[in-house]
Amino acid sequence: MRTAFLTLGSVLLAAALIGTAIIFFGLFNVSARGGHWPAISWVLHTSYRQSVALRAPAANTVPELDDEDMVALGARHYQLSCAACHGEPGGRQLRTMTAMLPAPPRIEEAVSEWEPNELFWIIKHGVKMTGMPHWPARDRDDDIWPVVAFVSRIPRFETGQYRSLLSLENQPPASASPSLQASDTHLAVIHDCVLCHGQSGYTDNDHVPRLDILSREYLSATLKAYRDQQRSSGIMQQAASLLDDDTIEVLAAFYASSQTAPRGANISDRDPNGTLTMEEDTTAASVERGRRLATGGAASTTADSMPPSGADIPACNACHGPWPESLSPHYPALASQARQYLLAQLQLWKSGTRGGTPMAKLMHESVPELDYQQMADLSAYYSTLSGTDVTDRSLEK
Ligand code: HEC
Ligand code: HEC
Ligand code: HEC
Incomplete structure (x- = not known):
């Protein structure tokens, strides 16, 4: 009995020493080129699947995802935050991203095996040791669902549908924004804002606030609040993360001075009985x-x-x-x-x-x-x- 314990003890000690040597002498090859051994791949993949299955919220907690405004908002966030890794639906993928280990799957593959409640969990929490990030905001499950609404629609997409979801066809013309065009150092970031908020701060997407009714002071303060993590939204914190104070002032002054229409007058294109999730009348x-x-x-x-x-x-x-x-x-x-x-x-x-x-x-x-x-x-x-x-x-x- 005693010899058995001694043998076991020495085996464990030897294993610990070998492990320590592998770590400290740099023997473990962290190169992303080689890939994982099949057994390790299997362990990682199975743990991942089972972990998501165990933790995803119940299927009956999934809200109504057939809201076109939600899908469009999700598509726009996807374009700015996810497409660099997963590619555009129906489009190509950046070569550098496909050199990751594991490589981000093309979005069509990424969504094919999962249900909406599981997609929600993955997008909210990310996947450890893969490069898949978690949702950057706290307590904002509601702004993850538009992305889930969008990605779970992808298998039903026809060619060109993604691009038309992003198109700004119903927007007022760019000429409505002279002061914004003047400051071309800010154009790249403004281009992102336009994708969701339109050329002059107004779109008919009911999940996206209109900016053309807001004051310069409030716009500036609230953009800083997003950037400095005082106001939580995975969508807007991402959009505001790189803004410096000067750019914020330019944007705030622009939206405060822009008027798409007489303020408040163009609500007729919002369906009064549209997608509002109210139990009772909206009349x-x-x-x-x-x-x-x-x-x-x-x-x-x-x-x-x-x-x-x-x-x-x-x-x-x-x-x-x-x-x-x-x-x-x-x-x-x-x-x-x-x-x-x-x-x-x-x-x-x-x-x-x-x-x-x-x-x-x-x-x-x-x-x-x-x-x-x-x-x-x-x-x-x-x-x-x-x-x-x-x-x-x-x-x-
Ligand atoms: C930095 C690159 C990167 C970004 C940005 C990124 N992902 Fe991922 N994503 C990954 C990687 C890597 C995986 C893990 C693949 C694996 O292990 O199978 C992954 C996994 C996923 C999966 C699960 C796919 C599967 O079959 O395992 C989904 C769904 C997904 N990502 C959606 C998104 C969405 C939506 C966004 C934007 C909010 C996003 N990703 C942003 C890299 C990225
Ligand atoms: C992917 C879509 C998207 C992009 C890109 C985007 N926004 Fe937003 N914006 C939203 C959504 C959705 C909200 C509501 C967020 C919330 O719930 O807090 C919002 C909120 C705001 C608000 C707060 C309005 C209020 O009434 O409090 C401001 C200001 C704003 N955005 C300005 C900008 C600016 C400036 C940019 C470009 C740097 C930008 N947004 C880019 C979708 C977007
Ligand atoms: C004492 C003044 C005051 C009263 C009363 C007040 N609010 Fe506010 N409200 C504010 C201020 C200030 C903000 C902006 C705060 C911030 O974003 O930091 C705000 C923000 C809001 C917003 C967010 C707007 C946006 O564009 O994001 C909504 C919605 C709102 N209030 C609704 C209401 C409603 C509904 C009531 C009545 C039940 C109400 N408020 C009463 C001062 C007030």
Whole structure:
């Protein structure tokens, strides 16, 4: 018995010494050229598959992915953040990326074996030791789903469909942006903004906020918040990561001065009964409830659980207007903003995960009492409100 233990001990010691020697004498070849031994490949691949299968969220937690605006937003993020490694659907792949170990699969192959809930998990968490990055933002599952909506659509794509998804055919012409074109040192980064926000800050994609209604001060502050990780969004943090302060000022001044149409007037091309995920109506009744809440606020319905003063819902328009002159350039305009965007932001404010400028605490105090229906009503109200429907403050009292 004793000899058996001694033999085992020496074998283990020898193994440990060999292992240490391999590490410290540099004997393990880390070259990406050779590839893995078949056995190691099998172990890695099987662990990967099983790990995703165990951890992916349940299939019934997958939201509605057949939303064309979501697919288009996902495609645009893919083009700027993923295509360099996985190639464009139907297109070619960069040679340097195919020299990675493991090489990023072409996106058509990458999606073929996985269900949407598994794709979500992979895109959210990334894959250790492969070069597949995790989603760069925290607490923003909602901005991963557009990418899942897009990649899971790829197997059904026809030739040329990807390019047409990215095309800006319905955008106002570039001539609408003279000041932006003037500063050509910034053109590369601006080109990225245009892909999602259009030539002058407005697109009809309901998940993408319009920028042409916002002030220079707010635009600048919120872009810095994304860049400096004070405001979380995997899509916008990526887009803002390389912006220096000068470029931010150029962009903020440009969008603040651009007007696609009379502010707030061109909401007619948003389908009023479109893709909003509301249980109830999105019609006049909802807009009217939103209007009452936004202009009059509401007393708390759960006053016993909170100090009554802190539990009230303030009148949103006290800060957000729309007044003829904005109350403070740090309060973003909401009139005519995209509805899905507003609803998503209100849910983020309520969950406490929407960061932003140093003014963000005003919002954290304003929203805790809102329920889902009220958020949907407020989003319906503000999105259908024309920016020209302003209130004269002198008539207020
Ligand atoms: C730096 C290069 C790189 C970038 C950028 C990248 N990936 Fe990957 N991706 C990889 C690599 C490498 C793998 C792992 C391949 C393997 O081990 O099978 C991978 C795996 C995947 C897989 C699983 C495929 C499979 O069959 O294992 C999906 C889906 C995927 N990536 C989607 C994306 C999306 C969407 C983005 C953009 C948000 C993205 N990737 C960004 C390199 C990259
Ligand atoms: C891939 C699409 C995409 C690109 C590229 C992109 N954006 Fe965005 N942008 C979005 C989305 C989606 C949001 C909403 C993000 C959120 O939920 O916080 C957003 C939000 C914003 C906001 C906040 C608006 C508000 O009402 O608070 C600003 C400002 C902005 N983007 C400016 C830019 C600028 C400037 C660029 C170019 C450097 C750019 N974006 C590039 C999609 C994009
Ligand atoms: C005391 C002033 C104040 C009140 C009251 C207020 N807000 Fe705000 N709101 C702000 C400020 C300031 C911001 C910008 C904060 C930031 O991004 O740092 C903001 C941001 C927002 C945003 C994000 C806009 C965007 O473009 O991203 C939404 C949506 C919003 N508020 C809705 C509401 C609603 C709905 C109410 C009423 C329940 C409300 N607010 C009440 C000051 C206020």
